[in-house]
Amino acid sequence: MFDPERQEQERQDLAEALKGLRKAAGLSGERLAARCAISQSKISRIERGKTLPSVIDVQRILDALGVTDEVAKQLLSLARTAKVHYKSSRSYAEIGLWRKQDELKALAETSKVIRYFHPAAPSGMLQTRAFATQVLTPTVRGRPARNVERTVDARLGRQEVLRDQSRTFTFLMTEQAVCWQRAPRDVMAEQCRHLAAMSEWENVTIGIIPNRVQIPVVPLNTFIVYDERLVLVEIFSGEVVLRDPQDISYHLNLFDAFLERALVGKDAIAFLKSVAHAFMREHD
Structure with a gap:
């Protein structure tokens, strides 16, 4: 298309x-x-x-x-x-997937308010090294090859912008994104504890949408809204960048609708710690 x-x-x-x-x-x-x-x-x-x-x-x-x-x-x-731009995963693989991490870092560094919606896995901005390594290691036939170590380093390097108190970050994810086992149980437990710790940061809000709540629409894709100037939508084969004001407004409304149904603050921290405990109990 x-x-x-x-x-x-x-x-x-x-x-x-x-x-x-x-x-x-x-x-x-x-x-x-x-x-x-x-x-x-x-x-x-x-x-x-x-x-x-x-x-x-x-x-x-x-x-x-x-x-x-x-x-x-x-x-x-x-x-x-x-107003729509598409870039495939294959094109990133040709130049080095770590370059995508550099592009995302530049976007964050030129934005003040960033909203992340992740229905299937925690944002790369919040991933531990062990979890990121698992996620970025190709496991499906046909998926582009990548320099995993360099890409992980670049992904973790993106996270430095979180320390800038002049910017605010809101991360929304589904309960399934937290609980789906994408890595060994001890790695999953560490990842959940890390999310709980990040929830304590003043400029970071982490929201978890519980399975039990009624949701406004089916959460089909990951998307990131940078200020009110563009939306990056991730799909299996690549990403789409939207700049039309109507598309941006729609995704902002969608984000707010999910945020209204999410656990945040102490409730989110308690949930994340309970999931971490469950993973460790099963690991033992």
Whole structure:
């Protein structure tokens, strides 16, 4: 559905189409800017392909130009497609999976409020070395090979940003994400104790969604919301980055709906410690 090689071309196609429509309407960039209440400098950047406009920006420009419904439909569809970026796990494997960890670290370091939703396993930002090693070691045929040790080091390096008290981190995960045994029981117990300890940090909130509560929707994918500027959605074969304001708003609402049903604070800590105890009891 998504082809990363076409993204830049779609961006340029959109820019050229909007510029062509403005010229066909006999408007200068300044006059168009006044009509749609967007700065002239931004209109210029959009038309040169330097700024990727939001779908709302494109709608305002098209309304100001008075284009036909058919033309508007085509360009709005192109705008939505251009706001989505897909990168496969294979492409990361070719350059080194540890580079993905560096990209995620850079995203966190340029954000103030970060929200993580993990339905199947704890976030890499909260993983112990032993658990991360288990998770990152390929076990399924066809999964891209990777330098596990280097990737684990990079993943643990990402966690340094958690010490920055100017940023806030909220991690939501399902009970299943905590309890599914992805590693030996002693490693699972250590991971749960680590999550409980991280819950004590002032700028970190960890929420656990119990199996017994009624959930608003089926938790299909991991996603991360960086401030209110982009959403990263993880799927089995790679990841999708969403920048459209409507997509971002939807994921923020989804996150809040799950957070309302989660155990947090002392309740989350007590739950995590009980799971750690259960893993150790079974290990013994």
